[in-house]
Amino acid sequence: MKALLINNYSLEEIEVENTLEALQKIVGGYIETITLTQEKAVMIVNEEGWLLGFGLNPVATLIAGHEIAGPALIVGVFEDKFINIPKGLAKRIWMKFG
Numbered sequence: 363m364k365a366l367l368i369n370n371y372s373l374e375e376i377e378v379e380n381t382l383e384a385l386q387k388i389v390g391g392y393i394e395t396i397t398l399t400q401e402k403a404v405m406i407v408n409e410e411g412w413l414l415g416f417g418l419n420p421v422a423t424l425i426a427g428h429e430i431a432g433p434a435l436i437v438g439v440f441e442d443k444f445i446n447i448p449k450g451l452a453k454r455i456w457m458k459f460g
Contacts, residue, residue, distance in 0.1 A: 364446040366436040366455060368422045373460050375452065378435070380444055389433050390414070396426050398436070403451055404444075406435040421459050 367374045367388065378384055385393050385406055394409035405422065407430055408414065416432030423430045436455070438445040 363437060363444060364452075366447050366452050368419060368425070368434045368436070370417070370419055371421060371459075373421070373456060378437075385435065385444075388435055390416070396430075398425070398451075399427075401451055402440070402448055403436055403438050405430070406437065406444075408432045424459075425455065 363378055363380045365376055365378050367376050378388060382393070389406060389408040389411075391408045391410055391414065393406050395404040395406055397404055405426055407422070408416065411431030414432070419430045419432060419434055422434035425436075426434075436447055436451070438447050438451075
């Protein structure tokens with residue numbers, strides 16, 4: 363599935379396998395999802411990022427509206443499934459932070 367990976371100040375469009383194991387590998391541990399307001403998307407982060415000593419991710423923090431530690435991945439959602447990131451959302455994020 364197509365996703366946007368946010369590591370501090372870097373953005374990268376990636377293709378990621380839609381499995382729990384693949385998502386956990388990208389964020390470095392157990393995942394937590396943050397619903398992005400007015401979007402059909404979520405931000406996937408490491409739920410223990412602060413405990414594991416991950417540093418502040420400033421771009422993900424601005425997008426989420428609260429502090430995020432470590433890498434973040436944005437994907438789309440449909441019902442209870444992860445899907446490709448909406449193209450319009452990816453474009454808006456790139457224009458603002460890319």
